[in-house]
Amino acid sequence: MVVFVCEDSFEGILCGVYDAWTSRLGHKNVKLAVDGQYDLEMFADYRDTAVSEEKAQKVALAVRTKISEHAYAWIYRASLSFEPQKADCIYRFLIFGFHIGAEVIRALQIPAVQEVFRLNRSVGNESHLLTEFLRFSELPQKLLLAVIGPKNDVTALLMPHFSDRLRGERFIIFDEKREKAAVHRSGTEWYMMTGAEAARLHELARQTDSSEYAVLWKAFFDSVGIQERTNYVCQRGHLPLRFRPYMTEFQQGGRSRSDAVNDDGVMTG
């Protein structure tokens, strides 16, 4: 068994696919793993894959022309998943993809297709939920800042939605777990920010929304529920607890992420 270790990014995984495929060792004898997220196996040979624009481009082009744009979107979203086996899933999916063609995304009876379907769906679902649950707060410098802590790396997926919607606004969506941010200035253009520059945003995130509207929103939220119908289980089913520390209506006072929700999931305050 030869394990190709690739970087945790879409390009990295595509390069891993390229190297594993062109190694001509046979699909059964190769495996893909994401750097830093795998367990060492005995009797396996580990090879690092170098990331290169050219290899990634080749694989991307092949997927888009020989399978479909739809399948390309699937593997892109699957690559953003937090699950460590995603690289291998994508590889197994592409084996069937190049064999069947565009119809592969309908062939849900194949386990390899099911896996990528599942990854794609869970990443898509989380990014959809965040378009709903993400909250901006306005900083004194007329800048909107949203802090998120998603399971999957969905920041880039959120941007087309928000940059279309908030065209005239300057805003930043900051993933505090991955220290990654997406910045929008005006129009529909936006860019990603990573590394030390993005880490500095922790500082900014500690500032609170000085405006009265957070207070008004809480007032609205408090009075819109019907007392006689109280149903916390239903609320929890629709709005999982992990999103709440980031949401204005569940925060008390400043931006305190730990005590917004108490142990049994009943919101306080």
Added chain:
Amino acid sequence: MLIQENLSIEEKLRILTDGAKYDVACTSSGVGRAGKDGSLGNSRIDGLCHSFAPDGRCISLLKILYTNQCIHDCRYCINRRSNDTVRTAFTPEEVCRLTMEFYRRNYIEGLFLSSGILDTPDYTMEQLYRTLYLLRREYHFNGYIHVKAIPGADPALIERVGFLADRMSVNLELPTAEGLKKLAPGKTREKILRPMRQIQIGIARQMEREGLLERKGAVLPDAVKKALGTAGTALAPGAPEPPRPRVLQGRSIYGNYGLGRVSNRKEYFVPAGQSTQMIVGATPESDYHMITVAEALYQNFGLKRVFYSAFVRVNEDSQLPDLPGGPPLLREHRLYQADWLLRYYGFTASELLSEARPNFNVFLDPKCDWALQNLGQFPVEVNRASYAMLLRVPGIGTKSAMRIVAARKQAALRFEDLKKIGVVLKRALYFITCSGRMMYPIRMSEDSIAARLIGEERRKSLDLEQSGLYRQMSMFDDFHMERA
């Protein structure tokens, strides 16, 4: 009446949210519109829910009343004239500012503006119009707006409001004219249905202009055809009209009364369609009555949605029913389930219930209940059954039915595959076969399947309360009385 003049905006917001919260509709779906330079906002065709209140209902729109002053004295309503509560009103500017600032922070998807009747319906509608005009034209808000049409208001005003809003609704309140007379003395059935028809004709006319009537499969009743002047469809003369309603993948049976995706360059009249709501449990109507009314509304008035609102006793009134067990939430839930069966699954009201069986089963959802009553049609072969038949299997929804239809072209599906596809096997397994086999041997009798679906424990209480529902009693059968 206690009218407070100098309340802070927070107090006003609390009071006017309190007054609006019993309105159910909080959907932001039905219209897809891209953002526009110089404006704030866009609209997603599938809608977004931005939060969930402690009662589990979604908060999608800023749901407020313009004012809670009202000339009516509807017995079920918290804002009735004779209630001694603090009355106040927003100014149009306040509504606009709240909407814009909440929207920027991604708290809401848009505005849901309703109102008590201040002085006259015309005056109230005019205030709503002024607010929407300000919001769209001065504040350049391009998000979702849902607004109530006030029954009795001038049709010209409703028309003008319709061009600023995305969705409009007129509340039917109660399913029968008698109930309305009893509980809402100021309102009549005709007064409520008139604006509904007007909005329907407006939408249909516009769909005709855009050439969408045929594509969206809208069912046109005669009154609308007459108003449109032409035959009402884009069909070539002489061509037979396709049978309606039709079961199409993922589409509403009654067609789609609305524009769906719209451009920013044109003005549209109520592009997201209209909706209404009925109160459940305030008057003695049965479930059968409720869904028959809902079905008629979908067929004749081209509504997008009918909402059901479990009656909450907010006023003390001898005409109102006493509800010691709280609002009839389960009944409301069953009605919503049936509503989906009507719109997306090709069921008719008379299939689900009848005069003889006027209420839904407490223990089983309407679809399981129907399947048990019609066991003769099951089991169905997953690899061969039509889409319409798959939809009738409990545990298979529109999404999994569509996935099955797509996947079975490539290979015969097995039970393991169905599970991955999203079929709820614990319900479906009694009603399907894969390549001619059931998942495991099952006795095809109503009684045994019902027992398994409900679970033994709840089965016991079912036996106590509704014995004989699934089985004819006979002196010579062994009923396993010791087990039950």
